[in-house]
Amino acid sequence: MAIDTNATTTGLLPPKASDDELLQRRPHRWIDRWLPEDQQFWEAVGSRTARRNLVFSILSEHIGFSVWTIWSVLVLFMPQKTYGFSVSDKFLLTTTPAALGSFVRLPYTFAIAKFGGRNWTVISAGLLLIPSVLALVLLKPGVSLNTLLVVTALAGVGGGNFASSMANINNFYPQRLKGRALGLNAGGGNIGVATVQIVGAVIIAVFGAATDPRVLLYIYIPLVLAVTATAWMRMDNLTEATNDSGALREVARHRHTWIISFLYIGTFGSFIGFGFAFGQVLAASGVAHPIYVVWLGAFVGSLIRPVGGALADRFRGSTVTSWNFVAMTAVSGAVLATSHAKSVPLFVTAFTVLFALTGIGNGAVYKMIPAIFHARALTKLNEGADPERENFQARRLASALVGVAGAVGAFGGVLVQIAFRQSFLSTGTGDAAYSAFIAFYALCAVLTWTVYVRSPHDSLIGV
Structure with a gap:
């Protein structure tokens, strides 16, 4: 049955069309027609398709984290x-994955356009086997630091x-639901940090602190295989997402790309940097078994991320982001104070x-990304531009900015660990690092308030 393109774009869907006909589905799970902003299309077939892809995207991103x-x-x-590894050696061992993770986010974002969302999710999940199997083989007493690096x-x-998953899910959802969808996707992925730490705590509780660390790898390698298989069987590729030539060059010319990326250093960079470093900070502070509490921060920060997206949907991303940075400044001061109080419960709290x-800020900043280009599209629509083209351009550029901001933000995790390592090497405490975070x-609070809250340009109203 042929589908009337004009009828579809105006919300008049043929009453007897199947899901595959409405989506114009091709072999290998390719979808040729995707109109998330069309309410009738969304209710008929879009929401179910997007939700299924979101679920399996979260699983893949979760294992990736x-x-x-x-x-x-x-x-x-x-x-x-x-x-034989010192505290500074261990900081190096957790800095290198943070560094490469930030570097690969840009190519991962645009791999969606090259290979398709489902196809790249399968590939990227499968790639997780390489470091997992190598660690299983090489992680033994006597291994050199350079080998482990x-x-x-x-x-x-x-x-x-994370970057490929967020760029992919951004394409599936309409503007009004992006904050919640991206928040769920990111939060479900971020909680992978806490999950692996909880699994580590359970292993120690059951088998003792002298357990071979490779037990953790025996658990995760089968999970990687399972996630790869489910992505292959259940996810979809969007044809429109492959029409992405020049998106990176175009988005790099926008000054807001670099402002948002800078802000994301403060939110996600802090989250992932703290996630890598918190256990070692606790250990260096004299906590006997940091594994039992190290998971708590990442767990809370991940679960609350969708709240940041939901708050941004209601109160504007820029407003939530600005006040969140004010709160982060104050709480960083509390962390510094409690570190001197020598009270583990107060410090951990x-x-x-x-x-x-950091979780609330992550959700709020990511809501700002599509909002910037949606506001830009509305300005052009008021000038008589084609709605379908402008909505597509907004999704395309937002996906590109997701990759740029994700890469720059993840590099913030490297900076956090460098700050901690240098602080402990120089003074034996984390005081210098905490002071840098406060500043x-x-x-970031001043920058967000000045650019987006106090007097936003007409094309940024609603960001």
Whole structure:
């Protein structure tokens, strides 16, 4: 049965058309027609299709985050007397995956346009086997630091899954639902950090602190295989997402690309940097078994991320982001104060609140990304531009900015660990690092307020 293109774009869908006909589905799970802004199309077939892809995208991203940050747990299974690595060595082992993870986010974003969302999810999930199997083979007492630095760096491929997943899901949802959808996708992925840390805590509780760290890898390798298989069987490719030539060059010319990326250093960079470093910070502070509490911050920060997206949907992303950075500045001061109080419960509580604020900020900043280009599209529509073309352009550029901001933001995780490593090397405490965080969050609050809240340009109203 042929579908009337004009009828579809105006919301008049043929009453007896099947889902496959409405989507113009081709072999290998390709969808040729995708109109999320058309309410009738969305209710008939779009929402179900988008929701299914969101679920399996979250699973893939979740495992990606777990493999990316698995070394934040493995180093806690590696006492210095057995493996010979100092505190600064262990910070290096968790810095290399953060660095590669930030680097691969750009190509991962545009791999969606090259291969399709479903196809690239399968490939990127399968790539997680490389660092996992290498760690399983090489992680033994006597292994050299240089060898492990190569293995940990390869774990960075897990960090790329976030960028490709977010760019893919951004294409599936209409503007009015992007904040919630992207928040769920990111939050479900981010919680992979806490999950791998909880699994590590359970292993120690059951088998003891002297357990071979590779037990964790025996658990995660089958999970990687399972996620790869489900993505292959259940996800879809969108044809429109492959029409993406020049998106990176175009989005790089927008000054808001670099402002948003800078703000994302403060939110996601902090989240992932703290996720990698928190266990070592606790260990360096004299906590006997940091694995039992290290998961708490990442767990709260991940679960609350959709709240940031929902708040941004209601109150504007820029307003939520601005006030969130004010709160992060204040709570960082509390972390500094509690570190001097020598109270582990107070310190962990303050740090957990800071984790939660990074999660809220992540959701709010990511809501700003599609809103910027949606506002730009509305301006052009008022000038008589074609609605379908402008909506497509908004999704295309927003997906590109997701990749850029994700890459720059993830590099913030490297900076966080460098700050901690240098602070502990120089003074034996994290004081210098906490002071740097306070100054940076204050700067981000001022920048957000000045550019997006106080007097936004007409083309940014609603961001």
